[in-house]
Amino acid sequence: MPAATPGLSPRRFWSALLLGLVALAVLIGLGTWQVERLFWKEALIETIERRIHGPAEDLGVIVAAEQSSGDIDYRPVRVTGTFDHAGERYFLSTHEGEAGWNVYTPLLVAGQDLAVFVNRGFVPYALKEPSARPEGQIAGLVTVEGLARNRVTDNPGGALMPDNDVAQHIFFWRDVPAMAEGLALPDGTRMLPFTIDAGEGAAPGGYPIGGQTVVTMPNNHLEYALTWYGIGLGLAVLLTVMVVAQFRAKRWRDRPSP
Structure with missing residues (x-):
């Protein structure tokens, strides 16, 4: 054995x-x-889905909510104002497989000493300069409906994300104070700390193409x-x-x- x-x-x-x-x-x-x-x-995910499909609220409601809780992400918002196209800022992006930019433009809020950056949507590389898409540079009062996005205070990608190129107006993350540098806003106008993603639809001339909010929650x-x-x-x-x-x-x- x-x-x-x-x-x-x-x-x-x-x-x-x-x-x-x-x-x-x-x-x-x-x-x-x-x-x-x-x-x-x-x-x-349930909260985001509920917010996205809710009714659009006036900007004042969103501002008050942001000040009280700091969480307004994906809440539908409606705001009327005038675009300051000279203050465009650009974020690298893609749309349906094409590389280009998301165009963020300051909106001077009508009747208030406030401004807010609006992500108007995507343009291809060749149309980055405003002169290449004059029809899309809407003048006068406009009403924008879209989704509010929370303020971002730190680089969300850390060392893996490049630094914003403030001098060239090219950004990789939504640093609103840096985006606002160099803007010729009217005296006394306050830039809101959050941004708005414009809803779906293209501007006159086809660009920018709105509705670029990416809601992916792995x-x-x-x-x-x-x-x-x-x-x-x-x-x-x-x-x-x-x-x-x-x-x-x-x-x-x-x-x-x-």
């Missing part, structure tokens, strides 16, 4: 078991954290949770096998001598 495996020494066994239990606790914690993130993400938390729990289950099985094998080996060692 072959000899039974001697098993681990007590020190190695208890060390391995302790490390395994710590790792198991970490895996369960990670899985549980992902479940919590899943519920949070689902609630966030929700992979269930897969991540199952991954962590799955690894934890595998580790639990291995620990069980180790414990069973160790106690069998102990019983073998402690058996009465023939």
Whole structure:
């Protein structure tokens, strides 16, 4: 009869078991954290969907909400004013596979000492300069309906996102104070800290093309949770096998001598 495996020494066994239990606790914690993130993400998606399909509110309502809560993202808004086309700012973007720019233009709010940047939409590279799309440079009072976007205070991409080129009016993230540098706003006019994405539809002449809001909320938390729990289950099985094998080996060692 072959000899039974001697098993681990007590020190190695208890060390391995302790490390395994710590790792198991970490895996369960990670899985549980992902479940919590899943519920949070689902609630966030539901909130955004509800907001996007709600009625447009006057700018004053959005301004008050932004001041009280700081969260106005994707709330429909309506505002009337005059575009300051000389203050255009440009964000690299794509539309239906074509590379170009999103054009952000200051809107001087009618009857108020306020201005707000409006993302009027996409133009191809060749139409970046306003002179290339004169029909789209709407003069006079206009009413814009779109989605309010929260203020951004820090580079959301960190080291992975290039710095804004303020001098060339080219931006990668919505730093409103930097975007407002160099604007010739009327005296006493305050630039609002958030922006507005104009709704769908093209300006006269075809550009800019509105409706460029990107609402993508990746929700992979269930897969991540199952991954962590799955690894934890595998580790639990291995620990069980180790414990069973160790106690069998102990019983073998402690058996009465023939």
